[in-house]
Amino acid sequence: MKKTTAAVLVAVLAVVLTGTGLATMDMQKDLNAKYPTAKAKCASCHVKAMAKKGDAEVNAFGKDMMAKALVDPKAEKKTFDFTKIEALDSDGDGQSNLDELKAGTNPGAK
Numbered sequence: 001m002k003k004t005t006a007a008v009l010v011a012v013l014a015v016v017l018t019g020t021g022l023a024t025m026d027m028q029k030d031l032n033a034k035y036p037t038a039k040a041k042c043a044s045c046h047v048k049a050m051a052k053k054g055d056a057e058v059n060a061f062g063k064d065m066m067a068k069a070l071v072d073p074k075a076e077k078k079t080f081d082f083t084k085i086e087a088l089d090s091d092g093d094g095q096s097n098l099d100e101l102k103a104g105t106n107p108g109a110k
């Protein structure tokens, strides 16, 4: 019984961790596909550059992305309408998110 429980737990964890990692990389790829000059990386949306599960706090741009650009919160694969947050200045540095994405600067940190 214990072995079965452990095996199920490992299988569930593998699916959850793999899914989470792929989703994050997909978001980054989607952002770079729409804005090739953005050079989006983990720190574009997260407070820490190499965010780990459970310590993946998002910055101001990441918060705006999740709150205002997420197309369907219930969808397994998250997709975003980035145009909805282009005009915002998430990090409050005077440059719009679009201008920062075009310039390759970080829209989530001053």
Ligand SMILES: [Ca+2]
Binding pocket: 089, 090, 091, 092, 093, 094, 095, 096, 097, 100, 107
């Ligand atoms: Ca800005």
